[in-house]
Amino acid sequence: xxxxxxxxxxxxxxxxxxxxxxxxxxxxxxxxxxxxxxxxxxxxxxxxxxxxxxxxxxxxxxxxxxxxxxxxxxxxxxxxxxxxxxxxxxxxxxxxxxxxxxxxxxxxxxxxxxxxxxxxxxxxxxxxxxxxxxxxxxxxxxxxxxxxxxxxxxxxxxxxxxxxxxxxxxxxxxxxxxxxxxxxxxxxxxxxxxxxxxxxxxxxxxxxxxxxxxxxxxxxxxxxxxxxxxxxxxxxxxxxxxxxxxxxxxxxxxxxxxxxxxxxxxxxxxxxxxxxxxxxxxxxxxxxxxxxxxxxxxxxxxxxxxxxxxxxxxxxxxxxxxxxxxxxxxxxxxxxxxxxxxxxxxxxxxxxxxxxxxxxxxxxxxxxxxxxxxxxxxxxxxxxxxxxxxxxxxxxxxxxxxxxxxxxxxxxxxxxxxxxxxxxxxxxxxxxxxxxxxxxxxxxxxxxxxxxxxxxxxxxxxxxxxxxxxxxxxxxxxxxxxxxxxxxxxxxxxxxxxxxxxxxxxxxxxxxxxxxxxx
Amino acid sequence: xxxxxxxxxxxxxxxxxxxxxxxxxxxxxxxxxxxxxxxxxxxxxxxxxxxxxxxxxxxxxxxxxxxxxxxxxxxxxxxxxxxxxxxxxxxxxxxxxxxxxxxxxxxxxxxxxxxxxxxxxxxxxxxxxxxxxxxxxxxxxxxxxxxxxxxxxxxxxx
Ligand SMILES: Cc1cc2nc3c(=O)[nH]c(=O)nc-3n(C[C@H](O)[C@H](O)[C@H](O)COP(=O)(O)O)c2cc1C
Ligand code: SF4
Ligand code: FES
Numbered sequence: 001x002x003x004x005x006x007x008x009x010x011x012x013x014x015x016x017x018x019x020x021x022x023x024x025x026x027x028x029x030x031x032x033x034x035x036x037x038x039x040x041x042x043x044x045x046x047x048x049x050x051x052x053x054x055x056x057x058x059x060x061x062x063x064x065x066x067x068x069x070x071x072x073x074x075x076x077x078x079x080x081x082x083x084x085x086x087x088x089x090x091x092x093x094x095x096x097x098x099x100x101x102x103x104x105x106x107x108x109x110x111x112x113x114x115x116x117x118x119x120x121x122x123x124x125x126x127x128x129x130x131x132x133x134x135x136x137x138x139x140x141x142x143x144x145x146x147x148x149x150x151x152x153x154x155x156x157x158x159x160x161x162x163x164x165x166x167x168x169x170x171x172x173x174x175x176x177x178x179x180x181x182x183x184x185x186x187x188x189x190x191x192x193x194x195x196x197x198x199x200x201x202x203x204x205x206x207x208x209x210x211x212x213x214x215x216x217x218x219x220x221x222x223x224x225x226x227x228x229x230x231x232x233x234x235x236x237x238x239x240x241x242x243x244x245x246x247x248x249x250x251x252x253x254x255x256x257x258x259x260x261x262x263x264x265x266x267x268x269x270x271x272x273x274x275x276x277x278x279x280x281x282x283x284x285x286x287x288x289x290x291x292x293x294x295x296x297x298x299x300x301x302x303x304x305x306x307x308x309x310x311x312x313x314x315x316x317x318x319x320x321x322x323x324x325x326x327x328x329x330x331x332x333x334x335x336x337x338x339x340x341x342x343x344x345x346x347x348x349x350x351x352x353x354x355x356x357x358x359x360x361x362x363x364x365x366x367x368x369x370x371x372x373x374x375x376x377x378x379x380x381x382x383x384x385x386x387x388x389x390x391x392x393x394x395x396x397x398x399x400x401x402x403x404x405x406x407x408x409x410x411x412x413x414x415x416x417x418x419x420x421x422x423x424x425x426x427x428x429x430x431x432x433x434x435x436x437x438x439x440x441x442x443x444x445x446x447x448x449x450x451x452x453x454x455x456x457x458x459x460x461x462x463x464x465x466x467x468x469x470x471x472x473x474x475x476x477x478x479x480x481x482x483x484x485x486x487x488x489x490x491x492x493x494x495x496x497x498x499x500x501x502x503x504x505x506x507x508x509x510x511x512x513x514x515x516x517x518x519x
Numbered sequence: 520x521x522x523x524x525x526x527x528x529x530x531x532x533x534x535x536x537x538x539x540x541x542x543x544x545x546x547x548x549x550x551x552x553x554x555x556x557x558x559x560x561x562x563x564x565x566x567x568x569x570x571x572x573x574x575x576x577x578x579x580x581x582x583x584x585x586x587x588x589x590x591x592x593x594x595x596x597x598x599x600x601x602x603x604x605x606x607x608x609x610x611x612x613x614x615x616x617x618x619x620x621x622x623x624x625x626x627x628x629x630x631x632x633x634x635x636x637x638x639x640x641x642x643x644x645x646x647x648x649x650x651x652x653x654x655x656x657x658x659x660x661x662x663x664x665x666x667x668x669x670x671x672x673x674x675x676x677x
Contacts, residue, residue, distance in 0.1 A: 011644070011645065011646065012645070012646045012648075012649060016662065047648040050649075189645035189646065189647060192645040225645065263546070263550055265585035266585055266641075267584065267586060279546060280543050282544060282545030283545075283577075284584040285584060285585075342648060343647035344609060344648070349647070349649065381604055384604075385603070417604050417605045417647065418608060428607075431604070
């Protein structure tokens, strides 16, 4: 039997040199006349040790990382293929505190299996959710998802079960399942990791959604910045058809479901659900006014379930283990687990799945290990470009939709981006306005014109021109955008801007905030 | 570097026809044209409009809405530097200044057509724990430093 060697094929690991590592490993093995089988697994999700090379031994998998291409020769000479000790050896990866302390429901297989092996998928618990869904039937599936407490992971946190029920109650015949894989928020990569590292799970989730609401076709709309995810989903769909997860008679049942991949084209606003539907229809990504809801009139005017990747990927677990297994995790109205993404200037950057309720401080300082630069943390942006900047004084905020809202912030897609004390918060506020100006779909004035004005006014503040007057102007402008915008691009851009001004006034030429001073 | 075909209306019609039967065919068609030719000339607009039975204005509107659809011949090499927040927190602003100096051009969303190299912004590649990041001729690169950037450019532009 040949030796199994795991070298992640995920985009982040490849960006760090994993392809070259795999290539050199193959050459070194050939030199020694060894037969090795290199499996391109997904990433386990701790990027400070990627590329993580794992060797299958009698004692389980032994990891080495980070292994850069130039390290490979010496590592092999030191006995890598025997799992020998070495400075880069991290032992059994699952024993590392970063992994051991997680509750991986959605990411249970990620980094462990071969993402494109359907047999691996089934051997590690895949297809159980579909099997139980078929026993339950459509009505009970919707009830199960509702009872699990699952809320949309794309940002708005709307109960998934209610959305499905609305679509289930519409009359067909044509309905659609659309998976929102636009993941445009900076600091987020969980959707990408699901698609690259466990694509069948998303397909299974979409098939279950189709059966539940009476839809026979689905699309996954993936941003063009994710070429690896596009390829992984396309390949997995072909396999899923061959193995009966897609196509006529899903899983041997009487239900049909098939799906296709569509690729975005570099527009952030196309992550907004109605803009995404327009784009899928082959139009400009202009946001639609609601109502009608996509659940009633969605893609091509048909009833449509549109859900984030993580929402749909949570479904197989919920069906397989029962709604209570999921619902019993979490706090308040935030049930289950959240794949939190630790990003930016953070030591242990990566994917950390955990029940809701962990505090922001624990996430940043304990799990994340503080900044990567070793300097003090100054600000943390939670929820992507439309999310607020929090100072360390708010680190006691628990990760929960309502708790973040109470502090004028949002969880969004659970990206946590850390900045050290070199950050200039006026610059960050300016960027938020600039990004809104670049990405605005142009439909409403407060967003389109307001954001451009915002950049100008912040530039004046930076230059020290009529500072107080311009600060009042920025606050007014933010209010106009907040209440006069059709969607959250214009409506939420005030979050990063106002939070920067509120918590870091000294960067805008105002006296230091009391919150920070009290610390 | 990608090997693109020279623009030809005949070939374009083939590419368009191959996707014309899809639901919402316009986006897949524009992507396919960019994959084939590296860009979508204005000349393609009436061809697409004719086959899909849309107005030229509709096609033009979509073509110009999305950042990805290049409207000038592609440069030989495309460097897309991430400009989003998580990369900012890891030094992307300084790296961008360095890249602008090294390449002798400003970073520009509309790209630098026809030339040898184009320096363009991209907003997040989903590699946010190991920035600053770039996509160089479609390949991802993480943890860039000025020195690493120069080394990659030396390999890319010979
Ligand atoms: C500007 C903007 C960008 C958005 N981007 C995304 C995105 O990239 N992915 C996503 O799932 N939802 C995104 N959303 C939220 C979607 O509109 C929608 O709420 C979501 O797809 C619903 O799925 P869920 O209920 O499973 O979260 C965005 C919203 C706005 C206003
Ligand atoms: S707020 Fe901005 S992005 Fe949203 S609909 Fe209005 S113009 Fe378009
Ligand atoms: S912010 Fe640069 S890769 Fe996400």
